[in-house]
Amino acid sequence: xxxxxxxxxxxxxxxxxxxxxxxxxxxxxxxxxxxxxxxxxxxxxxxxxxxxxxxxxxxxxxxxxxxxxxxxxxxxxxxxxxxxxxxxxxxxxxxxxxxxxxxxxxxxxxxxxxxxxxxxxxxxxxxxxxxxxxxxxxxxxxxxxxxxxxxxxxxxxxxxxxxxxxxxxxxxxxxxxxxxxxxxxxxxxxxxxxxxxxxxxxxxxxxxxxxxxxxxxxxxxxxxxxxxxxxxxxxxxxxxxxxxxx
Numbered sequence: 001x002x003x004x005x006x007x008x009x010x011x012x013x014x015x016x017x018x019x020x021x022x023x024x025x026x027x028x029x030x031x032x033x034x035x036x037x038x039x040x041x042x043x044x045x046x047x048x049x050x051x052x053x054x055x056x057x058x059x060x061x062x063x064x065x066x067x068x069x070x071x072x073x074x075x076x077x078x079x080x081x082x083x084x085x086x087x088x089x090x091x092x093x094x095x096x097x098x099x100x101x102x103x104x105x106x107x108x109x110x111x112x113x114x115x116x117x118x119x120x121x122x123x124x125x126x127x128x129x130x131x132x133x134x135x136x137x138x139x140x141x142x143x144x145x146x147x148x149x150x151x152x153x154x155x156x157x158x159x160x161x162x163x164x165x166x167x168x169x170x171x172x173x174x175x176x177x178x179x180x181x182x183x184x185x186x187x188x189x190x191x192x193x194x195x196x197x198x199x200x201x202x203x204x205x206x207x208x209x210x211x212x213x214x215x216x217x218x219x220x221x222x223x224x225x226x227x228x229x230x231x232x233x234x235x236x237x238x239x240x241x242x243x244x245x246x
Contacts, residue, residue, distance in 0.1 A: 003042055003095075004093060005110065006047050007047070007048045010050060020052075024242070029229060030048060031059075033098060042110065045065065048064060048065070051073070076100075077192060094183070096114065102229075104245075112221075116218050120218070123218055125181065125182070129148070130224070131221065141159035143176045144205060152220070156211070157211075194209050
């Protein structure tokens, strides 16, 4: 079983055009994400998947692997699936979909995710969750929450605060969904052929398509947060984290 990390990356962004190529303390964001993914002990290869000539050239410039995909991909998942086909990966290979806007990604959290497939080779899909304690973050709809069963298979993902603590007498641990996925090659291709679902469109969360279609997603709880860059103001926070790690 080969593990390939693929980072979908597009130049256009409504809130932050050119985000993958923004400079963060001397390196582009896409380079920082790529280098962090490469540090995972369980990842065999890392690729960037893009439809942008600028990103393609930039990745080649720092010596990274890059695949040019079509400009018709409607989501990052579609782009990862196309790249996996171009790379002719095997049916039982594991593909990790690494978000291109998480430049301080910890390689250990990728290991946590990949371990799910080492323990359960028949697994179709896995993802990551991080414990939340800050009430502001818990109530922020930009932080997607996840609840899961005793075997850590996802029950639901929501932008709302779940579970809802009606009586306030039970201690509740909330979990943020980090948005990093892993799939078997065969299920990734199947996923992209599934029709968009009702709950997916309501919450604007494509992983709900998987649950609504009767498939399962196992969740690995990691102690490593992976903050994303959503707009230019977030760059300052990322630089502070980098300084703390020096």
